[in-house]
Amino acid sequence: MSRKRVLVAMSGGVDSSVAALLLCRQGYEATGTTCKLFGNDDLEGSACGIGGGDPDSGIVGESTCCSSRDIEDARQVAFSLGMDYFVFNYQGLFGREVIDRFCKEYLCGRTPNPCIDCNRYVKFDALQKRRRQLDFDYVATGHYARRTYDEKTGRYLLKCGLDPKKDQSYVLFHLTQDTLEHMLFPLGELTKPEVRELAREAGFDNAGKSESQDICFVPDGDYASFIERRYGHTFGSGPIVDMHGKVLGEHRGIDRYTIGQRKGIGVAAGEPLFVFRKDAETNTLVVGTDSETRAATVRANDVNLISVASIDEPLRVTAKTHYRMKAQPGWARIEDHMLVMEFDEPQRAAAPGQALVLYDGDTVVGGGTIVSA
Template sequence: MEKKAVIAMSGGVDSSVAALLVQQCGYEAIGVTLKLHTNEDAGISREKTCCSLDDVNDARSVAARLGMPFYVFNFTDSFRQEVMDRFVRAYERGETPNPCIDCNRYIKFRKLMQRAREIGYDYVATGHYARVEQDVETGRWLLKKGLDHTKDQSYVLYSLTQGELSRLLLPLGGLTKERVRQIAEENGFVNAKKHDSQDICFVPDGDYAAFIERYAGTKFQPGPFVGTHGEVYGKHRGIIHYTVGQRKGLGLSFPQPMYVCGIDTARNEVVLGKHEELFSRELTARDINLISREMISGPLRVKAKVRYRHAEQPATVLQTGPDELRVTFDEPQRAVTKGQALVLYEGDTVVGGGTIQ
């Protein structure tokens, strides 16, 4: 029986090479680009987004070169509800979310896998730098880091379920970015030298606060900057303009550098403190997903990351409830931020993760 796969093609070089490799492995494959939002949703010009017509055309060009059928799936309603709405609500709660994780969780895997199954395709492939393996002893599906640790994207995939991992193909997991570009050039792909997108697709100018106010249709009110001991320093511009660890853009002058140490939404306060006040050894995470095991039955030694660009750190994790983890780091960590993802590793294997509370 022929294996069939849907390739999620963004128009970038990674997903294009993933499509080629899946095809070379003998899968009957189709290429799919996801239409996730109209630019008017984000209040930006039609040209300025990674989901632009140029990206669709690049994906279509590669699919045509591979002799692969190509389609565009319109997921704009789901993306607005599951990603953009969650992003705005998180900022309103004084959190700093990672919308790429929600996009992977609710759209690229849950929604796309559902659609793939509806049209008779067993697998979904993406251009993420990570690996999926099955444990021969336990039968559990494991998520592992990409072999090119400078490009590893396992952090943003920690929410994958066993069912999703069993149907996921990640053909770039064993390759370097340099090799991927080389393969693209060897095959004459139009996007072989295309730059990677760095921005959140619906906030390409990086001005989160302006986007949130446009999207929510409300103006966030100024309030007090306060110190960690209750001192009042001045007025902030609205809580959505700030995140833990921020130093620039406060509009205040101090004898020493001051940083955002917390956001109190109930009081509409932004809490400022010295650099040493940014550090903490413990955190709680909820909305958890465990991959390498069903549950964490006792204290477990792990390496933990508290944001995408964070170097993983030694820690001990304890599962304190069905949907709660408590992590204690060996050394205090800087700017642990509500709303970001905690991801736990044993070696190259993702144990699981959750949302920092």
């Protein structure tokens, strides 16, 4: 029988490199690919050249991804494993579906997650289309997640990675049954130290490579300046008000703040204040105390269900409203095509634009994009 063919998404980092290594050892016919996502045209005016960086990609610093250095690192690993290797140019797609979406969401006062959009529209959707065109059986990535098949329901399941510190199931809630059928996650049962050790044993130069911590196209973290350079528009100063509408001070532009933020608001108070809402229409920043800014009910649209075909009655689950939080218990239901989560205890920092992801133990039930809390 012919070997199964797999297209391995390789970022140049240690995770995707070890994913490729494991697939080769397991007998797959693996081909490496890196997605070129942006260049100077996409990042016009970005801090190119500051602190080292790659002049070709317009990216700076060691914590970014998708630079020419990363492409070379991926190429070296692929060649060392005897794999074919290709670079696919998705700059236009990335600009439309990730960068522009990110900017527009921020200008509407929401807090988008560009990594989820990148996974959804580029690393999975586009690569799955390329898989079909090239007649491959699977696409594989270095995400810390697991895929299984439930014989009773006939559905593919997305499960948490076994390393709780690295589990990335939250950013994969959008995966469909068709996509999961043709996905492989070789690192799902490994820890990060184990992955690095495998890379060292294989002699990979990137075994000790640091991880990307920032949004790749805004490496300095200054979202407002990036949006202003790209769109020629940003928010000016405006009022900071409490939950009752009392003016407490003046903000520097609501796009410079995130929901749940505590430090750097610029208002002195008897107890810590947190950002609760950003009103783009009135350019107003609403803040409140910890208890005031918590919400028990979270609503999300753009719903995708994985472990179940539908939610016809309230379902007991745990849920996350942002990546780092511990999943909290409550009841989920579908109401007017919206996913509604009623937490047992009010939660803070449920930001419109972020993801609401439901879990049944270590299995992802599904999720959606937060609209309100």
